Amino acid sequence: MECVNREKNFSECTCSYPGCERKGMCCECIRHHREAKEIPACLFPPEAEKTFDRSVRKFVEAMGS
Ligand code: SF4
Structure with missing residues (x-):
């Protein structure tokens, strides 16, 4: 089934x-x-985001600074 929101999601x-x-x-x-x-x-x-590191550790580090 095709996602009806894909175009909008893609643009955002x-x-x-x-x-x-x-x-x-x-x-x-x-x-x-x-x-x-x-x-x-x-x-x-x-x-x-630009580092492509999607780890929880990186997220906590990024949000804590
Ligand atoms: S690279 Fe990862 S975060 Fe980016 S769109 Fe693909 S699955 Fe999602």
Whole structure:
């Protein structure tokens, strides 16, 4: 089934990782990172997002500074 929100999600996605087929598919993005014990790009501040490090450790570090 095609996601009816994909175009809108895609236009608002703040992930700068190139070529990811999950962009705009927030449910798949969250599932992917949750299974890897990670956090999706959109929850990171911009500078931390650009590192592509989606670890919980990086998130805590970024949000604590
Ligand atoms: S956060 Fe990860 S899964 Fe989500 S769009 Fe970016 S690279 Fe893809």
